[in-house]
Every structure is written in structure tokens, then in C-alpha cells.
Amino acid sequence: MTLGGAASPVPQEPADRLVAAVLAVPGVAALHPGMFGEVGTYLPGRRIAGIRITDHTVDVHLVVVFGVAVRDTAAAVRATVAALHPGATVNVTVEDVAPAGPP
Incomplete structure (x- = not known):
């Protein structure tokens, strides 16, 4: 939809914001879908693996970079x-x- 010739910004989903924020934490290599692919957020036409958002809980499953302090990285996430x-219980699983990566 355009207004005055400019494209309206598409609102970003909360899960998309979480993915960007988590991947920006030093020591996080990637998100992980869980042992059987059970961790994910379903959105119209796509699935975000590694993040599960419920009413009161956010589950984040990670891959960390070798050599980082795992507990410190999980605490930062x-x-x-x-x-x-705010107010959600956050569960982080490595x-x-x-x-x-290369130096």
C-alpha cells in the first residue's frame, strides 16, 4: 500500500526482531531448531526456527561459537x-x- 507515493513500512514481527537481536549477541553463531525441529514460531507462509514465543514465555535455542563462555553468552541472550x-520468562538452551570463524 502506498500513501503519497511512498511505500508503507511493513511491520516487523516480534519473532523477527528477536532473531536479529539474538544473532547480534557476541558469541552466538546461529539459532537452532531443537533436537527434532520442535522449536519455532509459525508465521503466515514461513517458520522461524530457534525461537518459540508464547503468552508468558520465550524459548531461544542457540548454537554458540567455540571458545566463548557459554553461561555468559546465554545470560547476554x-x-x-x-x-x-518485559515480563516474559526467557529460557535459553545451548x-x-x-x-x-577465521581471525
């Missing part, structure tokens, strides 16, 4: 998600470790 979803 928890704080980042809590800032975007599912895997990825090799560090």
Missing part, C-alpha cells in the same frame, strides 16, 4: 530477549557449538 519482552 536472556537479557537481550527480556528487554524486548544446543550446539560451532567452530570459530
